[in-house]
Amino acid sequence: MEIGFIGLGRMGKNMVLRLLKDNHRVVVWNRSPEPVKEVEKKGAVPSSDIEDLVNKLQSKPKIIWIMLPAGDVTDKMIKKVALILQHGDIIIDGGNSNFRDSIEHYKELKQKNIEFMDIGVSGGLKGAEVGYCMMVGGNKSIYKKMQPLFKSLCIKEGFAYIGKNGSGHYIKMIHNAIEYGMMQAIAEGFDLLANGHYKDLKLDEIADVWSHGSIITSFLMDMTASALKKDDKLSYLKPYVDDSGEGRWAAKEAIDQAVPFLVNTFAVQSRFASREKNSFAYRMLAAIRNEFGGHPIKKK
Numbered sequence: 427m428e429i430g431f432i433g434l435g436r437m438g439k440n441m442v443l444r445l446l447k448d449n450h451r452v453v454v455w456n457r458s459p460e461p462v463k464e465v466e467k468k469g470a471v472p473s474s475d476i477e478d479l480v481n482k483l484q485s486k487p488k489i490i491w492i493m494l495p496a497g498d499v500t501d502k503m504i505k506k507v508a509l510i511l512q513h514g515d516i517i518i519d520g521g522n523s524n525f526r527d528s529i530e531h532y533k534e535l536k537q538k539n540i541e542f543m544d545i546g547v548s549g550g551l552k553g554a555e556v557g558y559c560m561m562v563g564g565n566k567s568i569y570k571k572m573q574p575l576f577k578s579l580c581i582k583e584g585f586a587y588i589g590k591n592g593s594g595h596y597i598k599m600i601h602n603a604i605e606y607g608m609m610q611a612i613a614e615g616f617d618l619l620a621n622g623h624y625k626d627l628k629l630d631e632i633a634d635v636w637s638h639g640s641i642i643t644s645f646l647m648d649m650t651a652s653a654l655k656k657d658d659k660l661s662y663l664k665p666y667v668d669d670s671g672e673g674r675w676a677a678k679e680a681i682d683q684a685v686p687f688l689v690n691t692f693a694v695q696s697r698f699a700s701r702e703k704n705s706f707a708y709r710m711l712a713a714i715r716n717e718f719g720g721h722p723i724k725k726k
């Protein structure tokens with residue numbers, strides 16, 4: 427097949443390389459030129475700007491995959507591409523966009539007779555090698571026509587049509603919320619191992635053995651083992667955990683729907699707590715405990 431690809435970051439570049447390996451024609455654009463040069467060497471067609479990218483696509487309908495940071499950057503790019511595309515052409519947003527934004531994009535593009543597909547992509551850096559997992563929202567007949575692309579991009583049986591517009595990103599949001607909870611559980615388990623009854627446990631070896639046949643075997647456990655092998659004290663890191671939105675959106679959605687969502691909500695809050703260098707709340711907590719029970723406090 428033929429596809430235009432915008433955004434050659436950690437995800438986009440590897441996805442393009444997988445498409446090229448299966449001989450799809452891929453026309454690419456990226457803000458900085460280096461990744462374009464890199465994929466050009468593997469057979470991608472470079473373009474100088476978005477108009478050039480669209481013009482270099484020869485088949486109809488034209489398909490453009492956008493793989494950019496969610497929010498403003500993706501929103502502006504969708505609008506820019508839509509100005510150049512024609513009736514029947516297809517825009518895909520493969521980033522971690524908020525499903526409500528995707529519903530809006532679908533409605534806006536519908537007025538111009540441009541199709542919009544929202545695709546949740548999972549697999550991270552490992553996906554480059556083994557293939558990704560994709561959750562597709564939008565028009566089912568387009569999903570069916572795009573099967574050759576999904577087969578090249580994804581692990582065997584690792585893609586599915588989810589439902590109408592927005593649902594691909596909705597499912598990805600909940601996938602990431604589950605991921606937040608699993609990561610929190612792993613992190614706390616290793617904290618107890620590191621600071622519990624048995625001192626000097628070999629954490630990397632424990633993660634490694636858990637990665638072989640245990641019930642908690644997972645990509646996340648593999649990655650835990652890999653990080654601990656590099657430095658089992660993680661001493662090079664500050665205890666600061668970022669988030670990119672999906673956990674917050676899922677927690678809000680659970681409140682809106684009155685669905686209990688304890689683990690993800692706690693995990694998101696825990697990430698916020700990790701960023702408080704001089705938290706008033708924790709100082710307040712220590713002070714109250716000291717007041718009511720004379721519990722010891724640590725002074726600056």
Ligand SMILES: NC(=O)c1ccc[n+]([C@@H]2O[C@H](COP(=O)([O-])OP(=O)(O)OC[C@H]3O[C@@H](n4cnc5c(N)ncnc54)[C@H](OP(=O)(O)O)[C@@H]3O)[C@@H](O)[C@H]2O)c1
Nearest residue numbers: 433434435436437438457458493494495496521522547550
């Ligand atoms: N990383 C993951 O594990 C993962 C997994 C699933 C989905 N996603 C989602 O996939 C999308 C891309 O993620 P990524 O990890 O590939 O991100 P990334 O490595 O940070 O790459 C971001 C890409 O966006 C481009 N970009 C950033 N700001 C831009 C702007 N203002 N105008 C034009 N281009 C801009 C960058 O161009 P330059 O090269 O010029 O900086 C780069 O190509 C995000 O929505 C992310 O949430 C990520």
